[in-house]
Amino acid sequence: MPELPEVETMRRGVLPIVGSQVLGVERAACGRKPIQITPRIDALARRTVGQTIVDVGRIGKRVVVQLSSSDALIFEPRMTGLVLLSDPPTQEHLRFRMRLSGSVDQLLYWDRRGLGSVRLLTAAEIATQLGGDRLGPDALLLDAELMRQRLSAGRRAIKVALLDQRAVAGIGNLYASEILHLAGVHPAKPCNVLRKADWQRIADATREVLSLAIRYEGSTLGDGTYRNALNQAGSYQNHHRVYDRADSVCGSCGRGAIVRVVQAQRATFFCPRCQRAPRKKPAH
DNA sequence: CATATGTCCTGAGAGC
């Protein structure tokens, strides 16, 4: 499930397309229910063919291919999307192809479940749809004070709040558990009871977990879906502290068994020894 | 207004 580290790895992997010219775009004929591609492919072609790719950036969990026209192609992988230079895992889930001039001759979008999208947006549309009103600051650029400002007001559990892209952009279900374990904060703690020292540990853990995950090129889980731009698996899954490790011994304390719970319909993993539960109301 | 739930989609795995 591409979160910030996976999307950042995709972004870096496709950087060689910078400087290439767009020769053509097409929907891949995969026989599946078509994914969202906007505008329609003929209009998309009119606005992209002949343009030069000037940069590849990232906004939250989206890859942003910036064109010389100041339009940008936004790839949003959601659950199972991949941005690739070659070698898609299967042909049947290939959704979109952009032919390019130069040594790297194409950019592909592949998506098994097809929940993702490819959209061409103007600079103004990016500002309104992906700007500060809609998306919080990037999780890699946060400091503790900003994080506290963005999150501390609500009563939501910290794990749930970390997934709110309007508050902080880039953290998903997997890394939220990893971050809170490193920070030593119980995932069910309401944001408004956390203290400054907690926010400092959460902010530090966020930077540490995400940058280490980028170094290992993201997490490829058991289903093998996530790959980098060259269709190679990441390896951060070998360094997971808690995610998908229920009943394993916690590597930090060496004693607690990792627990799986469900919060807001999503799995959360934590160590009850290392991450102390919030104080309960006194019983009568 | 803040928070909670439902929806999209496919394939893996469980259970019978």
Next chain:
DNA sequence: TGCTCTCAGGACATAT
């Protein structure tokens, strides 16, 4: 064995 069912969680729409 082969079927049906549940689950995985991105972002957004709708509900409370």
